[in-house]
Amino acid sequence: GLVTANKRGEAFVTARFDTHTVGSAFIVLPKDLKFSWRDEPENNYIDRLINDKLKKLRIHPSDICSDAEFIRRVSLDICGKLPAASETQAFVENTQTTKRPELIDELLERKEFVDIWVMKWSELLQIRSLNNLVSYKAALLYYTWLQEQIANDVPVDEMIRRLLSAEGGTFTSAATNYYQNEQNNLKVAENVAQVFMGIRLQCAQCHNHPFDRWTMDDYYSFAAFFSQLGRKRGEDPREMIIYDRRRGETKHPVTGQNMEPRFLGGDLASTKGKDRRAVLAGWLASEANPYFSTNLANIVWAHFFGRGIIHEVDDVRISNPAVNRPLLDELGEQLTEYGYDFKQLVRDICNSRTYQRSTQTNVSNESDQSNFS
DSSP: OOOOOOSSEEEEEEEEETTEEEEEEEEEOOTTOOOOOOOOOOSSHHHHHHHHHHHHHTOOOOOBOOHHHHHHHHHHHHHSSOOOHHHHHHHHHOOOTTHHHHHHHHHHTSHHHHHHHHHHHHHHTTOOOBTTTBOHHHHHHHHHHHHHHHHTTOOHHHHHHHHHHOOEETTTSGGGGHHHHOOOHHHHHHHHHHHHHOOOGGGGSSSOOTTSSOOHHHHHHHHGGGTTEEEEEOSSTTOEEEEEOSOOOEEOTTTOOEEOOBOTTSOBOOOTTSOHHHHHHHHHTSTTOTTHHHHHHHHHHHHHHSSOSSSSTTOOBTTBOOTTHHHHHHHHHHHHHTTTOHHHHHHHHHHSTTTTBOSOOOTTTTTOSSSOO
């Protein structure tokens, strides 16, 4: 195959053969482009990695936004509400050089920060009542459980382990409602891959993924982690009991073979005598899984910038690469070092000059839609 560049910009070329899919990114620049990088101040690693990419693209970033713009932006993004007029005036008149970091710290301690992330996670986890399937009581208990996790600063990895390993009644063990909202175990596996790793694995259910590395073997080996998930009604007909049946396999629809549980993109799992879901949860929220921390970091980033470093955030695939892979990897590493306290990651993002830039463009970046200049 031959690929010819047409105009300035970025492109990603994908090649496939059999079960192999690979890709390579290209930056195309005019030969006669005149550009001289001006030294840009950098508040942290985010600015350094963003600027590294902008240099390659021959793009100057915008200037920093005004104080009035900043307090409005950061208040909306962290707390979901506008600042009072008196707060804005006091902030603009404040001459301290530390006022922006101090405002960020103050906003992070407000209850609205918890509220907005409970709302976002409620959407990701599909917390809702479903007529006769999920009662209002069960949905409310599930929501309250999630709210307690975030309000008490439970690390995200620990919250996910508790969620995926949950067993018992949906009234007495609220996290089990995750398995009541979706009762098709293949769909459960798809949801886990998409929400917690950003991977749309469902494309490999009937054939090998046309735009990614995943095969039907990968799909059914991953789905096997949920093949022994059991559900039964409790004494209260509104309640469902979630338990490990200790039996049940996932068959490959083409070969008829029972598929052994395998970590996505990794090794076979040792699940003999164990709850397969608990084994998966232990791997999913660990450093052994290359997708978990970067996916969470990307979700947080997208909240503050309106688009992900991989966009959309739940469409992680070879043919949809990160616009800044070093930045995404570093954000994932930082989140891991912070013990999955995503509040610390929010602090890094909001303190960066990248986040604090004006929306006004300059001559070099007026066409940039994805590199956060």
